Amino acid sequence: MTNKITVIGSINMDLVTRTTSLPQMGETVLGSSFLTTPGGKGANQAVAAAKLGADVTLIGCVGDDMFGDQLKRHLQNQGVRTDYIKTVKVETGIASITLANGDNSIIVVPGANSELSVQMVEELEHEIAGSKVLLLQLEIPLATVYKAVELANKHKVRVILNPAPIQLLPKELLQKVDYLTPNEYEQTLLITASQLTATERKEIEEKCIVTKGNKGVSFFEKFFTEVPAYTVEVVDSTGAGDSFNGALAVALGEGKMLQEAILFANAVGALSVTKLGAQTGMPTKEEVTSFLLSIEG
Template sequence: MDLVAYVATAPRRGETVTGRAFRTVPGGKGANQAVAAARSGGSVTMIGAVGDDDFGVRLRASLAGDGVDTGGLRTVEGESGTAHIVVDDDGGNAIVVVPGANGTVDGLADGDERRIAAADALLLQLEIPLGGVLAGARAAHEHGVRVVLTPAPAQPLPPELLAVTDLLVPNEHEAAVLTGKSDPCDAASALLALVPEVVVTLGEKGSLYAVRDAEPVHVPAPRVKAEDTTAAGDTFVGALAVAGGEGRTMPDALAWASAASALSVQRPGASASMPHRTETDAFAATLHGSRTPS
């Protein structure tokens, strides 16, 4: 659950500031990507865990309300995961994640491998233990399912996870943490030694797509006024997975995902800000050279 405080300027260490608004919004990187993919037209199943608290009830209902299959969503004793977010008037954010029930997802449960095997793609993030991420990735790899990994929160990735990852989607900061290279092109090049495809998201500058034995492709983002950038990256990944599953080329898929992300940053909240497919299609159609998925 995202606990979001809106302020003019984020507080520095030891400083107290007065906020102008507070919202409690269903979130979490996995759930955000699930909602983004579902609203983009995908058929989505969520694997994860919530606590047996009130937040857990709300989170499950929120996913189901967006058409996400929650059959793989466990309920465990204790608190659900929370993210404590401060959003400033420039749309920037700072986030503290408390894992809660997410910390119990250290492997696959009964039925999870079947759910993964039935998918076109498995979207993974690092807000659950690496053991759970690796188990899911290995199951997907064994069944020929595309593994898309968002390495956030950023941390060193074990070689055995990278070996079964098809597409890595870090932002600029995460790419720099993983490679020690601040330039996105250099970071993407270094990451291609570890995985076959990389997309580095660049915020308002768009995204950079790199694949082995080809020149990187930069896809610009639409110019919009950002109100809240929370979950912009998750919106992008969810839409990208759907566009890719529909057979679009990567440049086209990236442009469409950028359109979805651009819509999301103009609205407050995480999953609440994510556009539905009709909205993304309409917005993408207004952009120069864009086409909606067939």
Template sequence: MTRVLVVGSINMDLVTSARRLPQLGETLLGEGFATYPGGKGANQAVAAARLGAQVALLGCVGNDAFGRQLLAHLEAEGVDIRRVATVDGSTGIAAITVSGGDNAIVVVPGANHQLTPSHLDAAEQAFAEADVVLTQLEIPLETVRHAALLAQRHGKPLLLNPAPAVALPEALLQSVALLTPNEHEFLTLLAQPDADWRAQLAERPGKLVMTHGKHGAYFALKRGELRHQPGFEVQAVDSTGAGDTFNGALATFLPLGLEEAVRRANAAGALSVTRHGAQGGMPTLAELEAFLGSKA
């Protein structure tokens, strides 16, 4: 059982469905509304837990109804929430519009931006106990840097899902064991918008996996050989949370080697889009194994 420490955001997703995404300045009549647990950190923690990992989450929620609901949900999913702090103010939210298999998202960080390096220092033992540390960019960059420092101090690989995308300092890029951007985030984080992505993959062998939606994922092995893991064909209902499922699965299966971890993560991500909600479609280990068995 892989021990995964997730350092990241916890949100309540407010999801509206419509026949299409609205244009700028346009008001549409929606077709449905629901709330779902979300946040990239919480999503990735739940994804890993459902796939059999032993998961601890380090983050912040507000002292409001959403915060209480989210903590109860995470605990029910088997995530260790002892290091999630409750702070003054509102819990983070994501306002999501879904149409077909596409979505548009606005995130209000709330309590997530109160997660500081001091929170991580107080929970340093969790870094020592983890096999893999997983983080994202919905928390302050200073906190992400500190997570990288603590992971290095304890000799643990840090997986960074650079979303939402920003240009990252080279020192942070060098300290990360594995970067997992999608095709849109890839060149932004490197601050090289016109670069050849294949060349960039080759320059970071074994340290970068680029996801490309239904087309799968691309990465380079440690000897620089480019690999493509094709996507798995499914009927997409809601793509929200597919990337988070991929990352949670990748962290869970990383001890099996990068190629196998990417294959399983790709399959888990594909399964996640077949049901509604960022966490609603995340597969269990049994569901993933059955799916992979059907594709053999």
């Protein structure tokens, strides 16, 4: 049976500058290189899942401009279904990324991503209903995310919500998703800012699969478990979390148990940082298999 994954989220063009140090307020520093590369959390996660062999549909919006056309063509070339990417009369979203010493700082301008409406999602209920997993993030309107989760619940489709960029989320939304995938910083804000009772807080914490960079991943399955990170040479950490999320969706869609799915996603995230670019660094299933065999050997 086809492993069908639906991703609803942002589509950006990333404007990437590499430098030796991040500028302080009011400071100018020299960069060593610049490139434009496809990005956006929704698109990144869709590409990650498609490169791992899933049948991936991306629902989103791009602008009626040069970036919009380029991004749709690129996604098609990566094996992502783009039938439900709508072109709107707003500029395509962009992310301005500065890389320095293996770390990054990012400014996102949502643009067309803000036009992804509740109505668009309602019209695509059939697409959600036919999926193994629905994967979402927070670079699109929150009302749209909420409606997508409701529709997935209606059709008993498993939901992964990557709560980034972090914001205050209604507990009704948190309770409707199957898994939350914050990093450590996002988890802290998610739990402390969402006005939860002690019981609700425990329930949400147990849904969290927390990515911790070079410290690995923690999750709950009967008890809290820590999965260590793989040791790799970091070239560009941009998109590592998105690689993890796309891989997690693929593994769960294939029917893997949670711990096995997390181990697989952890390997995908590790491999993704060994190359430059969010999407260009994402590994294929064959590369992941080879990497895991080399570790086990």
